Amino acid sequence: MKRRxxxxxxxEEDIRDHIERETxxxxxxxxxxxxxxxxxxxxxxNIARVGEETRAVWNWAWIxxxxxxxxxxxxxxxxxxxxxxxxxxxxxxxxxMNTAVFSVVNAVLLRPLDYPHPERLVWLADYDARIKRDxxxxxxxxxxxxxxxxxxxxxxxxxxxxxxxxxxxxxQVSGVVVAGDFWSLTGARPALGRLFGPQERDRLxxxxxxxxxxxxxxxxxxxxxxxxxxxxVTITGVLPxxxxxxxxxxxxxxxxxxxxxxxxxxAADIAMFRSxxxxxxxxxxxxxxxxxxxxAVLEKRAQATHPVNMRFATHLRIxxxxxxxxxxxxxxxxxxxAAGALVLLIACLxxxxxxLVRATVRQREIAIRAALGAGRGRVIRxxxxxxIALAVAGGAAGLALARGAVAILVRLxxxxxxxLAETTIDARVLLFTAAAAIVTGLLFGAGPAIxxxxxxxxxxxxxxxxxxxxxxxxxxRRLLVAGELALAIVLLIGAGLLVKSYWRMHAYPPGFAxxxxxxxxxxxxxxxxxxxxxxxxxxxxxxRRVESAPGVRAAGVSNWxxxxxxxxxxxxxxxxxxxxxxxxxxxxxxxxxxVRLLRGRWLTxxxxxxxxxxxxxxxARAAFGTRDPIGRQILxxxxxxVVGIVSAVKCAELDADPPPEIYIPHEQxxxxxxxxxxxRAAGDPAEIGPEIRKLIAGIDPSQPVYDVKTLERAxxxxxxxxxxxxxxxxxxxxxxxLLALVGIYGVIAYSVAERTREIGVRMAxxxxxxxxxxxxxxxxxxxxxxxxxxxxxxxxxLTREMASLLYNVxxxxxxxxxxxxxxxxTAAILACWAPALKAAxxxxxxxxxxx
Amino acid sequence: xxxxxxxxDVLILRTLLGGPAHxxxxxxxxxxxxxxxxxxxxxxxxxxxxxxxRRGWIAADEGVSENNRRAKFYRLTVRGRKQxxxxxxxxxxxxxxxxxxxxxxxxxxxx
Numbered sequence: 001m002k003r004r005x006x007x008x009x010x011x012e013e014d015i016r017d018h019i020e021r022e023t024x025x026x027x028x029x030x031x032x033x034x035x036x037x038x039x040x041x042x043x044x045x046n047i048a049r050v051g052e053e054t055r056a057v058w059n060w061a062w063i064x065x066x067x068x069x070x071x072x073x074x075x076x077x078x079x080x081x082x083x084x085x086x087x088x089x090x091x092x093x094x095x096x097m098n099t100a101v102f103s104v105v106n107a108v109l110l111r112p113l114d115y116p117h118p119e120r121l122v123w124l125a126d127y128d129a130r131i132k133r134d135x136x137x138x139x140x141x142x143x144x145x146x147x148x149x150x151x152x153x154x155x156x157x158x159x160x161x162x163x164x165x166x167x168x169x170x171x172q173v174s175g176v177v178v179a180g181d182f183w184s185l186t187g188a189r190p191a192l193g194r195l196f197g198p199q200e201r202d203r204l205x206x207x208x209x210x211x212x213x214x215x216x217x218x219x220x221x222x223x224x225x226x227x228x229x230x231x232x233v234t235i236t237g238v239l240p241x242x243x244x245x246x247x248x249x250x251x252x253x254x255x256x257x258x259x260x261x262x263x264x265x266x267a268a269d270i271a272m273f274r275s276x277x278x279x280x281x282x283x284x285x286x287x288x289x290x291x292x293x294x295x296a297v298l299e300k301r302a303q304a305t306h307p308v309n310m311r312f313a314t315h316l317r318i319x320x321x322x323x324x325x326x327x328x329x330x331x332x333x334x335x336x337x338a339a340g341a342l343v344l345l346i347a348c349l350x351x352x353x354x355x356l357v358r359a360t361v362r363q364r365e366i367a368i369r370a371a372l373g374a375g376r377g378r379v380i381r382x383x384x385x386x387x388i389a390l391a392v393a394g395g396a397a398g399l400a401l402a403r404g405a406v407a408i409l410v411r412l413x414x415x416x417x418x419x420l421a422e423t424t425i426d427a428r429v430l431l432f433t434a435a436a437a438i439v440t441g442l443l444f445g446a447g448p449a450i451x452x453x454x455x456x457x458x459x460x461x462x463x464x465x466x467x468x469x470x471x472x473x474x475x476x477r478r479l480l481v482a483g484e485l486a487l488a489i490v491l492l493i494g495a496g497l498l499v500k501s502y503w504r505m506h507a508y509p510p511g512f513a514x515x516x517x518x519x520x521x522x523x524x525x526x527x528x529x530x531x532x533x534x535x536x537x538x539x540x541x542x543x544r545r546v547e548s549a550p551g552v553r554a555a556g557v558s559n560w561x562x563x564x565x566x567x568x569x570x571x572x573x574x575x576x577x578x579x580x581x582x583x584x585x586x587x588x589x590x591x592x593x594x595v596r597l598l599r600g601r602w603l604t605x606x607x608x609x610x611x612x613x614x615x616x617x618x619x620a621r622a623a624f625g626t627r628d629p630i631g632r633q634i635l636x637x638x639x640x641x642v643v644g645i646v647s648a649v650k651c652a653e654l655d656a657d658p659p660p661e662i663y664i665p666h667e668q669x670x671x672x673x674x675x676x677x678x679x680r681a682a683g684d685p686a687e688i689g690p691e692i693r694k695l696i697a698g699i700d701p702s703q704p705v706y707d708v709k710t711l712e713r714a715x716x717x718x719x720x721x722x723x724x725x726x727x728x729x730x731x732x733x734x735x736x737x738l739l740a741l742v743g744i745y746g747v748i749a750y751s752v753a754e755r756t757r758e759i760g761v762r763m764a765x766x767x768x769x770x771x772x773x774x775x776x777x778x779x780x781x782x783x784x785x786x787x788x789x790x791x792x793x794x795x796x797x798l799t800r801e802m803a804s805l806l807y808n809v810x811x812x813x814x815x816x817x818x819x820x821x822x823x824x825x826t827a828a829i830l831a832c833w834a835p836a837l838k839a840a841x842x843x844x845x846x847x848x849x850x851x
Numbered sequence: 852x853x854x855x856x857x858x859x860d861v862l863i864l865r866t867l868l869g870g871p872a873h874x875x876x877x878x879x880x881x882x883x884x885x886x887x888x889x890x891x892x893x894x895x896x897x898x899x900x901x902x903x904x905r906r907g908w909i910a911a912d913e914g915v916s917e918n919n920r921r922a923k924f925y926r927l928t929v930r931g932r933k934q935x936x937x938x939x940x941x942x943x944x945x946x947x948x949x950x951x952x953x954x955x956x957x958x959x960x961x962x
Contacts, residue, residue: 014922049894054901
């Protein structure tokens, strides 16, 4: 058969042909050829306009058809409000979840930094494996900046906590020190005043929020002097409201507050050895590999000029800044995006299922329309229009759902991924939602539309024909539901593994109760505390006040630090050294934490002069192996005697084992700095926290007391990204389960309705109600088992992709697989139960008359 | 004389009653049959033709013209034939009505 062409095909040819004919007609009347051609064109009129108007005839038709289809679809759906509501809710769930995940992916992975030329920015780092951190020594950076040829700009920054006092009490502020080309690299422009130059010291630039909060948005603060950690510092400018610090912040796990103050790097730190983070902008057309090669050469030269013992272990790295920034969040987000796609697929299968049921009801309507001359294409287009109308309505509802979901997500864990808090529904997200809705509509609409057309329409017009999708239709529907269950089980197992990881993280040793422990920090900076005597006087006063406060069971102060180059007594290789973690704490600290004494004795005030230490069990194992450490010597780095072993508890990171730690008396702290205060409350920790804070602030109002929270809260903050993943994947799995159960219920209920007559016959012939229930449930169970087996196989293959998200759980943890399979099987049986009971209540007399 | 708005459609249908024709031939036929009183801006034929195709009153076929060139031939469909009847009746009534208004005396005299 020759394919019918669209009437518009060859329009230009038709017009050219027309003009040629007119031209030859005119030539035949004796006109010269050139003149004839012009006359023909004149008689024809504006060729371009004619083409446009002709095409417009069809454009308009296309829109007209679409409008007709949509209007009809709207009418059909209004006549079936129940169906429309279920369909829109299903799609809203599927599309909404994907929109929410996409808007997060968009904010974290896709949207470039709000800085000029974000694609040229690279991260420079010297990875130190012992402290597990990327760092650059500031002299190295200055050297690279001076000699490197690959870069247009290079900047350094580092965290700077500061107590800013401007009349009255000091405020703790999270800031950064910046050096090099930081301002030009970020494209920062001051909203007020000016940005300090590279040679200036003791200057301060405020973020807009801090300017508004602490300085009442008063422009007079520009040029004023404020006291920062006891030094006079001049405010030179304020950054615009929209400016954000978007570079990687390794300290965010500990200090999650936004960066609100910018200080110049102190002169001493530039010359001295200080660890900073470094970002550079590559020159246009310089590739990262070139920069890497150049840096390696520079590094060799630098090594020759500085003393070797002043350097970190060198593992020089350059990587694109975007990659560094979201590298950690990327795998989890991609897994979540895939999980979202699975939910949408389940929603599609569910919709296809619903439409198949409706198709059987509508066969006659379609047959009549076909008999009245509606073309095959027209009918299918009409059915697709209904699917798309549903999908668009679902997409719109989903968008509203996603807005709510994003707001909740950002509130629950704003620091789960870099820039997560900047998540918004922007144009790209809207485009994604629209595309998702239309593709979804086509996907779930196409199958049923084709199936409907293939059905023998002639038969459905016959008198007395009952609407039924027949055995093959029901088989297809069972297959769809089994598919839904299989997809749901994959998601459920993924969520189950995360839940189990979460459990494992929260498996606390007996006696450790982080919910009744309150922690806070004291800044303790400034010249008045640079003498040990005054510092210790403050600490004694702090401990006296806090320990005697009502409602306090135990309280202590603690300061931990790392010390490199210490050998362990159990070392076998000569010259081997380790990084040790020393915790200078008061005797009440370990008791407040609920740490148990395993062997030996506690440290007391009498040990303040030093020489005696406690080890936690992990440290005892690491340093002494199987030998009993009590009474033995350990280097800290001064030799000390181990007097006791205590249990190890997680007091910073939930998703890591407690670090090996050595406890020394607080008086032995080798430097003077702020401190952590830990209080074990007898009553409500939420009440006692602010009171203790007031009590400590009363000692010296110029020293801010901040970050008051329960240890439970601090611990859960430490796993914010994991909680985020668990929350999202858990929600997806719940949605998938719900959709799959609705699917299985729908198919069984329909099949029972179809078989009412058969069931009546069986019962008339003596079948027991129990047997009828069994028959129906068996039908559902076969479907469920097929889905479960397929899903388990799929999960077995897929869960290994999420190994990095798990903690102490293997990706194919048999217990989780079994539990989820059993739970889903039970849920499936329950979903079949209502239709089964309905089948059992069939009255044979009524059923046999049923037509 | 300029063509009245909307009358081109019915003229095309009438022309095609005589058998399939290509675009140029339709224009020529309209001009000739009106004894060259009606001047069609030839280009305006094409939007009209497509409007008629869309409504299903005429159809286009690929064919070979007298000088052996590929050309589109337009023909009347069954629905188009019915539509022509409707339009012709409408036109006759309209023409009579306008005629009565413009020349009442003459009408009377004749009757």
